[in-house]
Amino acid sequence: VFVKCHVDYDLARDSLIPCKEAGLRFNAGDLLQIVNQDDANWWQACHVEGGSAGLIPSQLLEEKRKAFVKRDLELTPNSGTLCRSLSGKKKKRMMYLTTKNAEFDRHELLIYEEVTLMAPFRRKTLVLIGAQGVGPRSLKNKLIMWDPDRYGTTVP
Structure with a gap:
């Protein structure tokens, strides 16, 4: 399978990669050949231009990573009180908000786009x-x- 990358991937900033030495760095616009997709989270790939194979995050892993990123909680000022507990209204903090994640589910993340090599x-x-x-x-x-x-x- 050949894919075009739509994101930059830097090994140094990825805390989930099992072995940084086995990783493969790529930039948006690079063409990769996926050699092995047996693992659900990490695929083996190599650059089409040449080079050795390495690990890249799978589409599923990137979607999970984006879904569970903590979002900044919006703080709304209370009317004249210094503490929220005094206002009588308690805000419930939820990491998984269905309204925001429903939008995430509708829009698939475009990380890799499958392409085909064609003869000139x-x-x-x-x-x-x-x-x-x-x-x-x-x-x-x-x-x-x-x-x-x-x-x-x-x-x-």
Whole structure:
């Protein structure tokens, strides 16, 4: 599996990595080849450009890490009291807030994007643009019929 990274990963700042010497550093935009995904938390990968394989955090581990990060608690000033307990209203502190985590569940974190290595195109690209009714489709069809080895259409 080949992936494009959308985040920077620094081994020195990761406290969860089991062995820092076996880790693989990458930056956003790097292309990695995932060699082994047997472990749920740590994958083995290597840079496509070359180099040795190393451990990278899995998508699941990064999602768990983001879900359980302590959020800053918002402090609201009480009306004229110095202590919250005197106001009669007690705020309940919760690490897992369903309203905030429901938003997290709806938006999957984009850490890795699966990509495919493709061979270079053998043909050059020709784009025909024209207003409706002027005939770019007719011109395209005539070009394809005239020389099908040289001209073709995209496959959606």
